[in-house]
Amino acid sequence: MGTLRYTSAFPRFDDWLVAASFKRMGGVSRARFGSLNTGRATGDDQEVVYENRRIALEALGIGNATLHTPSLIHTNKVAILTEGQENLPAYKHDAVVTNLPGHAVLMSMADCTPIFFADPAKRIAGLAHAGWQGVYHKISQYVLTSMRQLGTKSPHDVHVWVGPSIGPCCYQKNESDVQQAAEECWQPYLTKKRNGQLSINLWKALTDQLLELGICQEHLHHSKICTGCNTDQYFSYNKENGQTGRSPSIMCLR
Numbered sequence: 468m469g470t471l472r473y474t475s476a477f478p479r480f481d482d483w484l485v486a487a488s489f490k491r492m493g494g495v496s497r498a499r500f501g502s503l504n505t506g507r508a509t510g511d512d513q514e515v516v517y518e519n520r521r522i523a524l525e526a527l528g529i530g531n532a533t534l535h536t537p538s539l540i541h542t543n544k545v546a547i548l549t550e551g552q553e554n555l556p557a558y559k560h561d562a563v564v565t566n567l568p569g570h571a572v573l574m575s576m577a578d579c580t581p582i583f584f585a586d587p588a589k590r591i592a593g594l595a596h597a598g599w600q601g602v603y604h605k606i607s608q609y610v611l612t613s614m615r616q617l618g619t620k621s622p623h624d625v626h627v628w629v630g631p632s633i634g635p636c637c638y639q640k641n642e643s644d645v646q647q648a649a650e651e652c653w654q655p656y657l658t659k660k661r662n663g664q665l666s667i668n669l670w671k672a673l674t675d676q677l678l679e680l681g682i683c684q685e686h687l688h689h690s691k692i693c694t695g696c697n698t699d700q701y702f703s704y705n706k707e708n709g710q711t712g713r714s715p716s717i718m719c720l721r
Contacts, residue, residue: 504712
């Protein structure tokens, strides 16, 4: 089981926002799902998955929050939770933006990037799930657009934390599977390896996108923890051949 561990995205905003990414320890799942697996589509026992979700929420002090668990499908679609719109829409999406206290959003990932957004001036927050398709389709742009709909004045007011995810050291794909390979603007983020595969630097691509969107350098923070290099602490879909669990990233306004 191990000791439950997580990293807070915005400790300075703790008075109004809970935002954290968990490591894989501290849950009740067994074997390859050991042990804080919160992903349903993994083959793990569903009751165990629900218990792990409860454990994570309780650890953050939000056990009584209304829980939302989006179905993640590698798009740039964003859902908004706000007054009069307290339920997630029927369509699937990979990001949620909210100004609604007491509603927790939990996304389960293994290598994909959890991106947390916070506007302390307006108390608006967002959480996005981004694999290479999410970065390619600029999900951060759509999150910021949705935050503006709720009242954010400028990207300069938004703080961003990029959580643990697979780094360029471990993320490799066949060239034929990478649609960015033929696009000149993506060349700085692709490196051909001796084995013929492409190494993809999503960390740099995402950072460049966020800065271009107007996020201030001093408001942008990156954990730079590679899930592929640290499978003792994080689930890694790529390094564990898909036979693994998913770690929770959670946000909730107080």
